[in-house]
Amino acid sequence: MTKDGIGAFADHVIDTDYQALPPSAVRAVKTFILDGFGVGVAGSAGPWLDGLIASAKLQGSADDARVWVFGDRLPASAAAMINAYQMHNSEFDCVHEGAVVHAMTVPLAAAIAEAERKGDVDGRALITAAILGVDVAAHIGVASNAKLRFFRPATAGAFGAVAALGKLRAFDRATLINAFGIALAQLSGTMQAHVDGGVMLAMQMGFNARNAMVAADMAERGLAAPASVLEGEFGFFPLFEGDYDLAPSLDALGKTWRIEEIAHKPFPSGRATHGVLDGLLTLQREHGFNADAVERVTCRVPPLTAQLVGRPIQDVMEANYARLSAPYVLASALISDGVSIEDFSPKALSDQKRLALGRRIAVEVDDNPDKNALTPVTVAVALKDQATHEITMDVVYGNPKKPMTRDAHLEKFRRNWALAARPLPADHAEKLILLVDDLEAVTNVGHLVDLIAAPSS
Numbered sequence: 001m002t003k004d005g006i007g008a009f010a011d012h013v014i015d016t017d018y019q020a021l022p023p024s025a026v027r028a029v030k031t032f033i034l035d036g037f038g039v040g041v042a043g044s045a046g047p048w049l050d051g052l053i054a055s056a057k058l059q060g061s062a063d064d065a066r067v068w069v070f071g072d073r074l075p076a077s078a079a080a081m082i083n084a085y086q087m088h089n090s091e092f093d094c095v096h097e098g099a100v101v102h103a104m105t106v107p108l109a110a111a112i113a114e115a116e117r118k119g120d121v122d123g124r125a126l127i128t129a130a131i132l133g134v135d136v137a138a139h140i141g142v143a144s145n146a147k148l149r150f151f152r153p154a155t156a157g158a159f160g161a162v163a164a165l166g167k168l169r170a171f172d173r174a175t176l177i178n179a180f181g182i183a184l185a186q187l188s189g190t191m192q193a194h195v196d197g198g199v200m201l202a203m204q205m206g207f208n209a210r211n212a213m214v215a216a217d218m219a220e221r222g223l224a225a226p227a228s229v230l231e232g233e234f235g236f237f238p239l240f241e242g243d244y245d246l247a248p249s250l251d252a253l254g255k256t257w258r259i260e261e262i263a264h265k266p267f268p269s270g271r272a273t274h275g276v277l278d279g280l281l282t283l284q285r286e287h288g289f290n291a292d293a294v295e296r297v298t299c300r301v302p303p304l305t306a307q308l309v310g311r312p313i314q315d316v317m318e319a320n321y322a323r324l325s326a327p328y329v330l331a332s333a334l335i336s337d338g339v340s341i342e343d344f345s346p347k348a349l350s351d352q353k354r355l356a357l358g359r360r361i362a363v364e365v366d367d368n369p370d371k372n373a374l375t376p377v378t379v380a381v382a383l384k385d386q387a388t389h390e391i392t393m394d395v396v397y398g399n400p401k402k403p404m405t406r407d408a409h410l411e412k413f414r415r416n417w418a419l420a421a422r423p424l425p426a427d428h429a430e431k432l433i434l435l436v437d438d439l440e441a442v443t444n445v446g447h448l449v450d451l452i453a454a455p456s457s
Contacts, residue, residue, distance in 0.1 A: 099141025106157030107133025180223025197321025
């Protein structure tokens with residue numbers, strides 16, 4: 001084994017085949033592959049797609065893979081970059097809460113682009129690669145005990161994407177470790193993009209999907225990289241994270257399948273808003289108050305939750321900033337009886353009633369010592385008639401312990417489908433559902449992309 005645990009991850013990827021996967025993991029990955037396609041389709045209507053596609057075309061003329069919805073053919077690395085960006089730009093993609101990693105986004109974008117480039121990837125291969133990509137990304141995230149300094153969904157996601165690509169290409173151990181090392185040399189993801197709340201946050205997911213493909217291409221052609229990828233003096237954990245304990249993750253390989261721990265996102269906002277959202281909507285259902293009846297709302301949350309979504313409402317906000325503002329998200333939920341992508345439109349962002357209500361919503365930090373905890377959270381509502389209501393949420397809607405139903409999952413997918421920047425046939429959505437449900441029988445994953453990529457203009 002190499003100096004650090006990267007060899008254990010490489011062995012896990014190489015030694016795990018489809019037959020070794022538990023049925024529960026296969027069911028889960030099919031759910032989140034479909035979810036990933038859905039949020040990617042909705043993300044096509046996000047900001048700066050025209051500029052992103054135009055800039056990608058300056059980087060090469062290969063036509064390996066397609067941009068979802070738009071249909072433009074690009075080098076596989078560029079298509080992976082854009083599709084990962086589309087999957088994350090509305091904050092609607094699934095997440096591993098303990099890892100604080102959107103563990104499907106970067107691996108799936110890379111795996112689909114790779115499948116298109118290869119042309120002979122079947123459904124079982126995609127299932128295996130996606131599960132292993134999520135496994136590596138989430139196991140790495142769970143091992144960190146540190147406060148977020150870099151954007152972990154992007155950085156850990158890069159390693160997950162390399163794992164998925166390595167599986168699809170049947171890399172040997174040395175080649176896969178080199179690919180992980182080349183990915184380390186390219187890692188990107190500043191939390192400043194999260195603080196500012198702009199387009200660059202989702203773009204960092206795209207950068208790391210692209211970089212993972214570059215790493216796999218270079219490793220396959222013999223480029224060597226430092227082997228102490230995770231625990232070396234300047235490896236991932238010391239440089240990007242700080243405090244960590246990798247041993248439990250390594251012990252769990254092949255026993256705990258992280259895909260089964262992934263949380264659905266029922267709302268298009270930072271997952272750290274979902275606990276207080278779930279609490280507030282639960283109180284509203286139980287006690288029947290509306291937005292006009294609310295005097296103030298106080299949320300007591302762990303330090304990480306406050307760091308991620310405790311930001312105040314601003315007079316002028318980009319949608320990406322507002323999705324990460326618990327006061328804005330909760331005000332929208334009270335007004336709209338939930339939160340949808342439409343709540344981040346220019347009209348909604350300038351709604352003075354919504355902004356005034358949001359300024360009466362406070363986020364306070366509790367004394368939770370876990371630097372990666374998003375729960376428990378407590379929501380206290382004071383009404384104008386002097387009544388008060390309070391609730392504490394330990395498990396949040398969308399978590400596997402409090403899951404979305406299949407009907408709710410499919411409703412989310414179909415609503416996202418309808419938001420595509422270019423209209424996609426409604427029957428394609430239904431065909432895609434059926435194909436992903438029976439993904440084991442799909443002989444060419446490119447057929448999935450046929451349904452979500454309109455002919456390029």
